[in-house]
Amino acid sequence: MNNKELEQVEIEVLIDSIRRRYGFDFSNYSQASFKRRLQHYLKLKNINRISDLIPAMLHDPATFKTFLFNLSIPVTEMFRDPQAFQVVRQKVVPMLSTYPSIKIWHAGCASGEEVYALAIVLVEEGLYDRCQIYATDFNDQVLKMAEEGIYPTERIKEYTLNYQKAGGKRSLSDYYLSRYEAVIMNSALRKRIVFANHNLMGDASFGEMQLIVCRNVLIYFNQSLKEEVLQVFAESLAPRGYLWLGTKEDVGLPGLRNEFKTIDSRQKIFQKK
């Protein structure tokens, strides 16, 4: 057995240990990305071999927690793909505005930047007060950051540019307070958001959503988990509810073809049939 094959065995044993101990099955994740995160974690913790990580993973839940955190840390931004937010304003908002109350599920919200961006759009379109947003992730630590809504100032320049390109109607600085090296999102933006833990691998569907936002999450899953999650989304949407995926998500999935019609193929916006 060469080193590469040996490493493959180690990865499989690790994944199996995590699955049996904590119920998270990472064999459903894209291997290439998972492996990179794993190597990143080993380097961070100064661990030589993947198999050296297994005892701690089995016996110490805290190790699993930090590992999970490392799998999802700061990989989000405000108004990523500004064009997509414009299309949402043009094609989704008009339909949402016909509802007296609007339920939105934001799945895989990470540290929350994207859900605040969505809240800003809804405020500017005059819909926010009618909305209830459920922002979920399977990582409690990022959910906590999302709930606090405190972000490093150094990224604001990029977000401001994104906001303008996304069709922003005011100034992004209207929505946060600056405190030296950090900005704090206005608490008014949080008023209609509930943050909650939800695991897309296995947790139940939500009821009767008008819109589900799930961007750059499925991209980390293999085809069979993607199909399962799409099924959950289809069940969670009200008739003619919208599904908004990440711009580079692959959409050649039977579940998507069968249950949804395409509203914008470039920005990956779909509507339940």
Place this chain on the structure above:
Amino acid sequence: MHKWRKFEAVVIGGSSGAIDAIRTLVSHLPGEFPVPVICVLHLHPHSQNESMIQLLSGHGSLKVLEAEHRMQIKAGRMYLAPPNYHLLVEPGELTLSLNVDEKVNMSRPSIDVLFESAADAYGDRLIGIMLSGASHDGAAGLQRIKEQGGITIVQDPETAQAPIMPKAAMVAGRVDFVLPVAEIAELLLLKCPGGKKA
């Protein structure tokens, strides 16, 4: 050494000055080049690949396209990483994979990310090429390709518009070939026989 090793992929990295280099390379490769070519070039996150694809398509007969998530990797094609996503190779199934993980070497897409995942997926059946550029991204990845037994090629820094990247790759470890771009193309045709001449 495997004298008759059949290569399965070529990966290319570059940043400033690399567009000209890739253009030259493409103009020397036949449309039936028997091995897929996968590229990461550093571009602005809001830039579009369309103009690049047009530019490159006009310069040779290789089919140039933007890499899409879960696309099957095929010979006779050149894949370009989309801006603001990392591009990886899924081992086993040999499909392309995108993700939005944090930047590596201040870059997304990062050349290291492509090179390292490709080295894992293809082992010694991979050729890695470092072109002109002004960063250190790719140097570690090229080393990984070498460690896995692949062939590593660096654009001769003397001929590169931005020599930092080729030089960094040479400092990071031994590379197999240091050549001007036209000769890199000739070497590729030699290592990957089968396609008709351009």
